[in-house]
Amino acid sequence: MTLMQRVRKILGALFMVLCAGLVLYAGEDGFVLIALFLCILLVFIGLRFLVFYFTMARYMVDGRSSLYKGLILLDLGIFTISVMNDPRLFVILYVLGINIFTGVIDILRALEARKLQSPSWHLNLVSGAVSIFFALAGAFSALVLKDMKVLTVIFVIGMLWSAATKLVSAFRKTAIVYIP
Numbered sequence: 001m002t003l004m005q006r007v008r009k010i011l012g013a014l015f016m017v018l019c020a021g022l023v024l025y026a027g028e029d030g031f032v033l034i035a036l037f038l039c040i041l042l043v044f045i046g047l048r049f050l051v052f053y054f055t056m057a058r059y060m061v062d063g064r065s066s067l068y069k070g071l072i073l074l075d076l077g078i079f080t081i082s083v084m085n086d087p088r089l090f091v092i093l094y095v096l097g098i099n100i101f102t103g104v105i106d107i108l109r110a111l112e113a114r115k116l117q118s119p120s121w122h123l124n125l126v127s128g129a130v131s132i133f134f135a136l137a138g139a140f141s142a143l144v145l146k147d148m149k150v151l152t153v154i155f156v157i158g159m160l161w162s163a164a165t166k167l168v169s170a171f172r173k174t175a176i177v178y179i180p
Contacts, residue, residue, distance in 0.1 A: 001174045009170035016163035020156045025028055032084065033094050038095065039080035046074030092142055092151065096135045099158060102132035120172065127165040134158030 001009075019037070023030030049070030058130035083094055106128030113121035134154055141151040 004117035012049050013163040013170065016159050016166065020159040020163070022147050023152060023159070024156045027148070030152070031095060031155070035080060035084060035095055038098070039077045039084070042073050042077030042080060044077075046070045046072070046077055049073060092148075093139060096138050096142075096155075099135035099138075100132055103128040103135065106131060107126075118154055120169075123165065123168065127162070131158065134161065 004112075019034060023034060026033060048066050049066050053063060053066040053070060079118040080094070083090060087121070106124050110121045110124035110128060113124060134157060138154040138158070141147055141154055
């Protein structure tokens with residue numbers, strides 16, 4: 001991992017802690033702010049992938065994956081913008097669904113790292129499982145208990161957990177392979 005990647009991970013983790021504090025302070029309205037930031041981020045990343053595809057990746061091997069990623073992320077961002085006027089519960093469930101999706105991706109990444117005999121697959125597996133647990137607990141709190149304060153606390157704890165795993169992975173030593 002390069003120095004710039006480490007700095008990006010550290011800044012991302014600090015931003016997640018800031019967002020967790022914002023959600024805790026704002027309560028139910030914090031979810032709307034997080035969803036707004038999420039839609040802006042998804043549109044920006046989707047557009048970045050599309051620009052990368054049209055400038056470079058279409059000439060590369062497996063360059064179409066950049067096109068597909070860009071289209072999917074742009075569509076998710078636009079969908080998030082369109083859901084902003086719906087009731088808060090729908091926005092909250094949408095954000096929790098994204099947390100479940102990222103947890104599944106972390107688990108799949110951990111299983112792939114295990115096949116490659118990487119020593120860091122344990123943290124990814126635990127991180128994905130905990131992320132899914134917090135998202136399911138939040139959905140249970142929102143749908144069954146109908147208690148938004150408990151949901152807010154569960155969501156904030158989940159965000160702090162994600163920030164902590166980002167910080168741990170940022171400070172972990174990575175192996176450098178030299179080919180003579």
